[in-house]
Amino acid sequence: MMRTDFYNTIQGPSTAEFKDRGSRFLAFAYPLNTVTDFKNLRTQLKKEHPKANHHCFAYRLGTDGTIFRVSDDGEPSGSAGRPILGQLDSNQVTNVLIIVVRYFGGTLLGVPGLINAYKTAAALALKQNSIIQKPILLNYRLQFDYMLMNDVMKLVKQYDCIILKQELQLFCLMETGVPKNHSEEALIKLKELKGLEINLLTST
Numbered sequence: 001m002m003r004t005d006f007y008n009t010i011q012g013p014s015t016a017e018f019k020d021r022g023s024r025f026l027a028f029a030y031p032l033n034t035v036t037d038f039k040n041l042r043t044q045l046k047k048e049h050p051k052a053n054h055h056c057f058a059y060r061l062g063t064d065g066t067i068f069r070v071s072d073d074g075e076p077s078g079s080a081g082r083p084i085l086g087q088l089d090s091n092q093v094t095n096v097l098i099i100v101v102r103y104f105g106g107t108l109l110g111v112p113g114l115i116n117a118y119k120t121a122a123a124l125a126l127k128q129n130s131i132i133q134k135p136i137l138l139n140y141r142l143q144f145d146y147m148l149m150n151d152v153m154k155l156v157k158q159y160d161c162i163i164l165k166q167e168l169q170l171f172c173l174m175e176t177g178v179p180k181n182h183s184e185e186a187l188i189k190l191k192e193l194k195g196l197e198i199n200l201l202t203s204t
Helices: 035-048 081-090 110-127 146-158 180-191
Strands: 006-010 014-020 023-031 054-061 067-071 096-103 131-135 137-145 162-167 171-179 197-200
Touching (some): 006 023, 035 096, 054 081, 067 081, 081 110, 137 146, 146 171, 171 180, 180 197
Antiparallel strands (some): 014 023, 023 096, 054 096, 137 171, 137 197, 162 171
């Protein structure tokens, strides 16, 4: 049974190369948090490889993995994006983007050859990486008087919460990601602090 308090992703960027009959397939794997990050990474890669024939990709986003997108970028339908996504899924990772840049070598590979090339390049890029487990976070907005700052920070550290945003004035506002596996305990402790207002934020 899969635990629902954690998800698997990759540690950092990685690259790999696969060659078949003169064509070069360069695979780039990236940790991904938002669709905007994806657009920036793709733009950057297109600038670095302007002469490549294709920039095919797949990504999966969200701790439940429901957001995904694939692109064959001019290759025959289903021969590039889907095989790349298949590697993300067989490794059970999310919040990951893989872009495979192809330089055509003059020999047509056919659909089975393309499927194999894109799948292999994506698999090699993941093999060059480390798959890590991260806690699923529940995001909360905390509002409190500055006098409570030390008490709040102590609990934030104790429960491995991540501060997403903070405005520290006389009246403080903090958005924090609370690991799901600690959330019940952390909320009980936070609610014990007099004058602290807690609201659950809808996840993005």
